[in-house]
Amino acid sequence: MKVLIGAFIAECNMHTGKNATIEDFTIESGEILFDRMYIRKEAEELGVELVPAIYACANACGVIEYDTFDYIRKQFVKYARKYKGEVDGMFFFFHGASNVEDLPGGSGDHALVQAIRDVVGPYMPVAMVLDPHGNLSQQQADNCNIVRTFRHSPHTDRQEAHKIVFKSLVNLLNRRRLIHPAYRKVPIMLGGERCVSTDEPLVSINKFLDEIEADPRILVASYTIGYLRHDSDKCGAGIMVVPMDPCDKEYAEQKADEIYKFVMERRHEFHFHGYADVPEVALKVMLEEPEGPLYLTDSGDNVTAGGPGCNTTVLKQVLALDDFHNKNILFASIVDKDLFDNVLSYKKIGDHVEVDLGAELNELSGKVHICGTVISKGDLHRHYHDETVVGNCCNVKLDNVPVTVCIANKEVSFSEKAQYDAAGLDWDGYDLYIVKQGYLYPDLKARAKNYVMSLTDGVCYQRTETYQYKCIMRPMYPYDDDFE
16 A cells, blocks of 8 residues: 655734745755655555655745746655556645735645646555645545544644544545535634633533544544635635544534534634733733743744744833843844854854844834853754754843843744754743744743733734735634624
8 A cells, every 4th residue: 555645834913024945945855754654664564655746934924926836846746747657555644824915826735736637646555644734625625535633732732633634545445435525604803812722612622622622423524714814715724524424424524614603602712822912911921920920922033823933022112121020131142144054053152242233124123132152052853843944043141121032033932841952952041932823831830920911013913803805705703793
C-alpha cells in the first residue's frame, strides 16, 4: 500500500503590507516529510509506503504572490501526475487560511486540492488534516474523502490529529468505499484569541465532537474556528462530518446540523482568553502584581498570526515608566534585521552599544534610542520544537533600567523553553516577559503567576469588528445585528 504525502502551510494576513514570495516559504521534499507529517512510525506499523511530494511552509505571512503559489501548485500537480498510477491514496496537511493575489476564489488551499483532484479523477482516496484556524468550503468537501482539523488552540493535539486522519485513510484504503464529508458553513467569524480550546464554549464543543466521533457510523468530525485576517468568501467557521460508510451519509448530515445548532446557541460565549485590556491598563496590572513570572503579550504584533515582530510601541511604553516596581523585564523579541545584520552581528558579549532600534515599517515600529551591554547572543527557532535555525539574535541589557531586549533578524514567537535556551536567554531570569503573541502558549501559561493580552495596535489588532469586510458571507456574527 502506497500513500502520497505533502503539506501547504500559509496563514495569510492581508494587513501585513508585504506579499509573500517564494523566499518566505520553506520547501522540502524527501523522507523529511515523514516526520513533518508525524506519521513515520504509524506508516511502518501499518505497512504503508510513504511517497513524499513537497512540504511548502510559510507559516504566518502576507497574501501570497500569484507566481509563488502557481509554482507550488505545479509541484503538487507534478507529483500527483507522476504517482497517480502507483499510489493507493493521498494524505495532505493544508493549513486552510491561505490567500493568493489574483486567484479566483482567493484560497490557495482550495485551489490546490482542486488541481490535484483534476489530475487523479474523482475516486482516488484523498485525506486532509487542517489547522482549526483554516477555512472550509463545499468544494473542499467534494474534493476530499476525509477532512479533520486539530481540536485544540494552542495546537497541543497537532501530532495526534495527523495520526487520526492518516489511520482513517488507511481504514478507507483497506475497505474501499466512496465517502465525502457533510459540510456546513457557520456564520461566526472570530479570531483565535477568542477561541481558545481550554475556554468555553470550545470545551463543550470539542466534547460534543468527541462524542459524535465515537459513534461507529461516523469516521471523523470537526469544527473549524476559521480565519479572519483576509477578506474572502471562504472566511469563517465551518463543520465537517465524515460518514463511516456511504449509507451513513444522511446520518452525517444530521450530525452536522446538530453541531451547527450546538455552536450557534453558544456564539455569545466566545470571549478573549484570560485577561485582556488596553495597553495602559495591561502594563499597569502586570507591574502591580507582587510575584512573577508574569507575561504580557503584544497581541497587535503577534508573529504567529502574521505580525512582523518589529513594533516598538510597548518598549516605548515601558521606557517611559518612572517606577518599574522592582520588575526585571525581558522583551522577547523585537525584530530589526538591518540593525542586527549590519551592527549587532559584529558585536561581542560584553560590548557596550548605543543604537537606534526600530525597523520603521510604519509608526508602530519607529526608532527607539537605546544604550546597553550585549549580555548574550544566540539562534532563533520557531515554536513546536522546530530544530531549524531560522535567524539570530543579540540580547542587550539596557543602561540604568531593568530592561533587556532580544533584538532579532527574524520574527519568531518565544513560546517554548528551548527557544529561550537557543537564543541565550535566561528562562528563569526575569519577572515580566513581553512576547509577540496573542493568547499565551502552554509552556508560558503553565509557569505564569499571571498574564495579560495587551490589545495593542498592529496587523493583528484584536478588535476585528472594526474591520470592513466586503466578500464574507452575511449576516456574520459578530459583525451584524444578532440573528436566528
